[in-house]
Amino acid sequence: xxxxxxxxxxxxxxxxxxxxxxxxxxxxxxxxxxxxxxxxxxxxxxxxxxxxxxxxxxxxxxxxxxxxxxxxxxxxxxxxxxxxxxxxxxxxxxxxxxxxxxxxxxxxx
Amino acid sequence: xxxxxxxxxxxxxxxxxxxxxxxxxxxxxxxxxxxxxxxxxxxxxxxxxxxxxxxxxxxxxxxxxxxxxxxxxxxxxxxxxxxxxxxxxxxxxxxxxxxxxxxxxxxxxxxxxxxxxxxxxxxxxxxxxxxxxxxxxxxxxxxxxxxxxxxxxxxxxxxxxxxxxxxxxxxxxxxxxxxxxxxxxxxxxxxxxxxxxxxxxxxxxxxxxxxxxxxxxxxxx
Numbered sequence: 001x002x003x004x005x006x007x008x009x010x011x012x013x014x015x016x017x018x019x020x021x022x023x024x025x026x027x028x029x030x031x032x033x034x035x036x037x038x039x040x041x042x043x044x045x046x047x048x049x050x051x052x053x054x055x056x057x058x059x060x061x062x063x064x065x066x067x068x069x070x071x072x073x074x075x076x077x078x079x080x081x082x083x084x085x086x087x088x089x090x091x092x093x094x095x096x097x098x099x100x101x102x103x104x105x106x107x108x109x
Numbered sequence: 110x111x112x113x114x115x116x117x118x119x120x121x122x123x124x125x126x127x128x129x130x131x132x133x134x135x136x137x138x139x140x141x142x143x144x145x146x147x148x149x150x151x152x153x154x155x156x157x158x159x160x161x162x163x164x165x166x167x168x169x170x171x172x173x174x175x176x177x178x179x180x181x182x183x184x185x186x187x188x189x190x191x192x193x194x195x196x197x198x199x200x201x202x203x204x205x206x207x208x209x210x211x212x213x214x215x216x217x218x219x220x221x222x223x224x225x226x227x228x229x230x231x232x233x234x235x236x237x238x239x240x241x242x243x244x245x246x247x248x249x250x251x252x253x254x255x256x257x258x259x260x261x262x263x264x265x266x267x268x269x270x271x272x273x274x275x276x277x278x279x280x281x282x283x284x285x286x287x288x289x290x291x292x293x294x295x296x297x298x299x300x301x302x303x304x305x306x307x308x309x310x311x312x313x314x315x316x317x318x319x320x321x322x323x324x325x326x327x328x329x330x
Contacts, residue, residue: 026163043163044178048188051156055192069166070124073159 007038012049013088014038016077019059020085025072026050050075058084110150111328117154124161132164132174135182138266142186145263147196156189183267203326210323212252217316220244221309238309243300247293254289 011033018024018032026043029050033041053059058081063071077085110118128136139160143153160178167177178185196204221238228235 027166042177042179043167044185047159047163047178048185048192051159051189051192066166069169070162072166073162 010092011038011041011046012053013085013092015046015049016053016058016081016085016088019053019075020077020082023062023074023076025074029075053081056080056084114151114154117151117158121154121157121161124158124165128161128164129168129174132168135174136160136164139182139186141263141266142183143189145260145266146186146190146193148190148193149196152193207323207326208256209252210319210326212248212255214316214319214323216248216251217312217319221312221316224312225309236309238305238307238312239303240305241297241300242302242304243297245304246296246300250293250296 014033014036015029018029024032026046030041030043030046033046050059053075054061057078059075060078062074062076064074066072125133125136140153140157143156146153148156164174164177167174220240224238225235227233228237
């Protein structure tokens with residue numbers, strides 16, 4: 001199980017990546033995260049992150065009718081969001097390489 | 110409150126009726142907690158809408174509120190609050206002035222009605238309006254208490270009551286209110302020194318100005 005502390009730093013970038021692939025709504029994002037192996041992540045857990053992305057103008061919001069219930073709030077990446085996602089991917093690559101070398105090194109010892 | 114905020118609030122009031130009783134109770138605690146934060150009224154309503162939609166759609170799927178938003182409601186609210194900028198000193202002062210003006214026009218209106226009634230009963234000059242130091246002190250006590258009580262309720266909306274016995278809890282509340290009420294009567298009785306004595310027309314004009322100023326600030330806030 002991935003701890004919430006570990007998730008905290010990377011979830012925003014992962015959500016940006018999911019939004020970058022297609023226009024999605026909140027529940028859909030939480031389902032996709034679960035499908036990727038992030039465990040059970042409720043819509044409430046990702047809501048503050050989506051709110052932050054919206055406030056930072058990294059995502060564009062639109063409302064569309066849903067087959068059940070109220071209108072759904074859909075998210076898509078803005079240009080600023082695309083830039084931010086590129087930065088996240090580059091930072092993540094650096095970090096995962098460093099962690100990989102460290103962990104690999106320890107295993108060799 | 111501006112028109113746009115009022116519109117979203119009215120829509121939210123209707124929408125939240127669609128959620129289950131259990132969700133509504135938890136949702137209410139969350140909203141009370143958010144009301145005590147530095148988030149502007151408009152953003153509070155936008156967040157309220159998002160959470161209502163989330164809960165209603167989740168319930169349509171057959172999920173309960175814990176599955177939809179998680180079990181730590183306070184943590185979720187704190188994370189939501191952290192997304193928005195804190196109010197600066199100027200904004201806080203404007204909020205305080207808005208509350209003070211609403212206290213002034215409500216208490217002022219009550220005071221005018223009370224004095225006119227007393228003047229009519231005692232057959233005094235109906236246009237005579239006077240305020241004692243006790244009256245002003247009591248108005249200040251009400252204003253301070255209103256702010257303190259609202260803040261305490263908002264900050265503790267997730268806390269379980271410390272006194273579980275409902276009868277005992279009612280007795281404690283009743284006793285506290287009686288002490289407060291007696292204190293205010295004491296202030297009014299012993300501090301009768303008149304500090305304002307004027308024509309009631311001026312008092313009415315003052316109340317109207319406070320009302321209009323409150324509405325202007327409220328519509329821009």
